[in-house]
Amino acid sequence: MSGIEGKVVAITGASSGIGEATARLLAQRGARVLLGARRIGRLNALANEILEAGGSARYQALDVTRRASMQSFIDEATEAFGRVDVIVNNAGVMPRSALEEGEVDEGDRTLDVNVRGVLHGIAAGLPRMRAQGSGQFIYCASKFAVHAISERLRQEAGGDIRVTVISPGATESPTAIARSIAFAIEQPEDVDTSEIIVRPTASPH
Numbered sequence: 001m002s003g004i005e006g007k008v009v010a011i012t013g014a015s016s017g018i019g020e021a022t023a024r025l026l027a028q029r030g031a032r033v034l035l036g037a038r039r040i041g042r043l044n045a046l047a048n049e050i051l052e053a054g055g056s057a058r059y060q061a062l063d064v065t066r067r068a069s070m071q072s073f074i075d076e077a078t079e080a081f082g083r084v085d086v087i088v089n090n091a092g093v094m095p096r097s098a099l100e101e102g103e104v105d106e107g108d109r110t111l112d113v114n115v116r117g118v119l120h121g122i123a124a125g126l127p128r129m130r131a132q133g134s135g136q137f138i139y140c141a142s143k144f145a146v147h148a149i150s151e152r153l154r155q156e157a158g159g160d161i162r163v164t165v166i167s168p169g170a171t172e173s174p175t176a177i178a179r180s181i182a183f184a185i186e187q188p189e190d191v192d193t194s195e196i197i198v199r200p201t202a203s204p205h
Helices: 017-028 040-052 067-081 104-132 144-157 174-186
Strands: 008-012 032-037 056-061 086-089 135-140 161-167 195-197
Touching (some): 008 017, 017 032, 017 040, 017 174, 032 040, 040 056, 067 104, 104 161, 135 144, 135 174, 144 161, 174 195
Parallel strands (some): 008 032, 008 086, 032 056, 135 161, 161 195
């Protein structure tokens, strides 16, 4: 299935920022989106806005640090829409100089969300994508660990599964990242856009 229209896209960290902008843009282009985040009230409001605009959206509370929660999220996408074509692993936290400040708990949280959350997404989504013979993982990442995980996934998943890393750098515009994600999804299935680097931008005033 090429293009965006009709594809089932599960988006983590969808309650604000890049995740919210991505959900809005993909829904406008005809994707069926499943929104996941911890802030259920924000997800409800966003899903309602998408539905009122004529799009297709569902939502579910999600904690990417818990493998069972991520599995339930992907199961919901399959039960609601029959398949899952794309997983946008967007959830992440910014470390606050944990080592300098001695905040070990903060460092653990960053590792849990930014790295283990990615692994949980792979564990939940890869078997379903292999079973249906296609699929795509997209990561919004600036950390080396996620790049390394993504490259290993690309090598092991086989030719039917596409893997894309979006490197936002100093970009302050969630919409710019959302457009990059849409670009990666809409490519023909024989085109694997392995990495997109977004130039530094500032949010429009």
